[in-house]
Amino acid sequence: MDINIIENTENPQSDESEYEEIAHTAAEVLQLMEEAWLNEKFAPEILPHKYDIVECLLGQVSHVEENLSNVHNDDLRRSLHQMELDRLRYLVSSYLRLRLEKIERFVYFILKQEEERSQKGEENYLNDNELNFAKCYGQSLDQHFTDQLQFWPGNIPAEWKNQLIVPNIYSYVFMKAKNEIEGVMINHVNEEEEVVDLKTGSQILISYNNVGHLIRNNQSCLI
């Protein structure tokens, strides 16, 4: 997904033809970022990264910062812009932090999944920097355990390496349908299935494994 910002009225003479087809106003990008933040917050597993949005928003932040340097200190605009910048920064850093927390918690599982994805030629969920971080983190964790286990009497246990910490994809989440969704399958433990239709805007408490795909393909969001 390519996202570009149509410059708002500050620069009305800009030529729109130089932008890609999918163009969003800054406000829309902000909306997308909020959604991505909430989704990441409540989904048990790591979701495909939204770095296009993050970068777009950070671009806006530095753009505003640049303009602010010309504004007087006691100007009302300055304090409002500054407050908004703080809000934006909070949003972005909270989002990135949530992802890092997930990477640390499920590092081996995520690395395995990412490897499977690249083998199948699917798009990775982590961006390059995150993947790098995950690899380094995994390695130092390994190193740490190896160092510590030197003092283990007898055979060094290796069994734990096969038991990955995996996210509980059956955990319950609150979801809001962004548009009408028909035929959400709900799997019961005893292998029965139930089908539910969701109206636009309806909210539901449901097990994540039934709706994970709806979150990933952007048909609904977590709340």
Added chain:
Amino acid sequence: MNPEEVEFLGEKQLISVIPTFNSSTIHLVSGDIGPFRASLPVNVPLWVAVNLKQQRKCKIQPPDWMDVERLELLKEAEKTSRNFVKMPSEHYMIEGKLLLSVAADDISRADEVRTIIKDIWDIRMSKLRSSVNTLIMGKSYGNVDNLTIMEINSMRPLIPHAMDQIHRMKMERSRFGTPSQSVSLALLNSSNVASTFK
């Protein structure tokens, strides 16, 4: 999620203010606000409104639902309805709390408004607690239509977590399928678990 984070989300709600100063349009990332003309009402996000009010740069026009008569009607509707009534604002609790704390002088009968909002919240929360019972009794999903984010958040760690545990127990039962396992689940399906939420 912290209540502060819910507040963060609620603060982008637009609200009408009457500025006491003049200024041209301000281009915020979240959208343009203004131009500000003294004593002409203009819509701004709630966080801007609160900030301006604190600097005594505006009067706040309370949203039309923040009115004793309308809230009384809403409270009656909430009392009589079995389901949750749709609230006039997705973040009524946050708007109420913020505006009543910084702009009580701009709201007529502010104390009464405060009490009624609290009453409505209490009615909804007790309804919520009793509906949790039905939810846990056996359905594998629950509708939470018309609940606001703050209300959903108030039952956040507990309810999903309880559902997780029930699911885990059901998984175990289906794996073993022995009668001895179902005893604990019979207990679960009775109101014992739900009554702990009351």
